[in-house]
Amino acid sequence: MEPINIVNSIITPLNRKNVDTDQIISKEFLKRIERTGFGQYLFHHWRFDEQGNEIPDFVLNKPEYRGSEILVAEDNFGCGSSREHAPWAILDYGFRVVIAPSFADIFHNNCFKNGILPIKLTEAECDEILTQGLQSPLKVEVNLENQTVTSEDGKVYNFNIDPYYKQMLLNGWDEISLTFQYEDHIKAYEDKRVAY
């Protein structure tokens, strides 16, 4: 997993709430057996019409937001299905950070396993960033070590993050290797485990 600390980028303002994982990656693309190559299908039915042409109004298709590494959305981002293909698509498309007032639990968890930083800001803060980003491209700097998002006009937004997951992202740790260090504890648990 790629470590992450500082990301400097314009934001992609996706002013929608309850963005579900069916929208992030539609079911017809879940049949692949690889982890890679999902970026081309991100938000497929919002990005492309039935002939496969880009829908110019959709934010990802606007030239001013191309190359953005920070996605900003509204409440309850990533709700619905557990499909990890959703964060895979987000990462493969080029996003490293998703900012929203709240995230659905499974999606939130899946981000940490893939080197994506999910940042919770307040609804008012997200609104402010979204509004500015929609008016004209807004550049921000995300700093995980300091737990800050700094907009180009110098405004600083602080965020909280679980210290365990922070270290995992900063170091790009493989969680399975970490867990193997607890083998004695797992074995001891299994020895006394009651099972029917």
Next chain:
Amino acid sequence: MAKNIIEKIWDSHVVYQEAGKPDLLYIDLHLIHEVTSPQAFEGLRLAGRKVRRPDLCFATMDHNVPTKNLPTINDPIAKKQIMTLAENAKEFGIQLADMGHPDQGIVHVIGPELGLTQPGKTIVCGDSHTSTHGAFGALSFGIGTSEVEHVLSTQTLWQTKPPTMEIRVNGKLGIGVAAKDIILAIIAKWGIGVGTGHIVEYTGEAIRGLSMEERMTICNMSIEAGAKAGLISPDQTTVDFLRGRRFAPNDEKFEEAANYWLSLASDADCSYDVVLEINADEIEPIVTWGTNPSMGTGVSQTVPTSADYTSESDKAALQKALAYMGLQEGQPISSIDIQHVFIGSCTNSRLSDLRTAATIVEGKKVAPGVKGIVVPGSWSTKKAAEEEGLHQIFLNAGFEWRESGCSACLGMNEDIIPSGERCASTSNRNFEGRQGAGARTHLVSPAMAAAAAIHGHFVDVRNFVKQEAEPLGVKVNGTY
């Protein structure tokens, strides 16, 4: 100290605990299906790792499997994914209910049927509807593919203990009101984010009176309320359901297990971080009109109008949903015509669901212009239904009777609702494109779906329920 069931199960599964870290939890049962597992097995192979406890894993195919003309799979990519699971199960020594196997079915239907699902277990699966198994008083939740790989390798997961929530359903349900209506009413009342970050226990008189299959319907849709998991404390109903199941403890061990299971029920004086209450008698059959499961209302009501919302964001969401659904503000729910009916999915494809729907359609015909399919949740359910003659009732009414699978719940297989057409569906998600690009989904109970099939539009199923229906399983006395 008094504990609720969530705390009891959590505390008894902690392998390792340290301040500043999530808890390392032991996982008792890992259910596996074809869509969310291939990358996890590939990860194991690349790292030269083994499956730690293949005996605690159970795999089946459900999302991609065709529900007719078996064993042909027309889609080569789906076929590859299905074959990949078969190869992985063989390579890593995991028990598999393969296509055509008598145990095959929707993973959340077969776990309980086989008795793999038991009170007090921690159960995970790379599928958000793993919450279903909470009906037995198991702590069960959906995980991503990286976590699937983690469980395969270590039989554990790092988890931060979430706050707990009690949702109490007081009183008795009305005649013709289903478990599906309870959970849709809960989500409509408090929204799809109400449970986010929480584990829910459902309590109260109305819940206590439900059968195990009805409890599964409630817990199944916990994720649609945003909850990590949803549980119901075990009781005699739970014990009776499990007795004699293949993977349940055998005779001499069963009583010991049953006593342990019953001891897991929440203590009388336990507490929760959040408590919500709803009265069963205020719940009527629900129909969703929008593009998330909270956008639902009683069948006697109308589609909301902008005036019903205060925030601009909610007004915009209403307009966006209505545009997608092709509905008007204020339109009566009963005026919505449907072209498809889907009775199936991990929410509502069990024997009692099929019995209820059969009661409604018996001796009637599907309305002209409506296509109905009935997809039993497992081969075993299908066999049991056929032994009762339910298939003949559906076929006589003009429904198609299919093989088991996830089918039109998620449109990954060949069962897809065409763009712009409308489906009364007993499934769990009405997101844009869920049943097919441009498809319009209305979530309802099996009885409501069956009634809509006969009429071609939504009708209040309470008008259908007659005393003579009782032998086929519809509860008509309202007491549950």
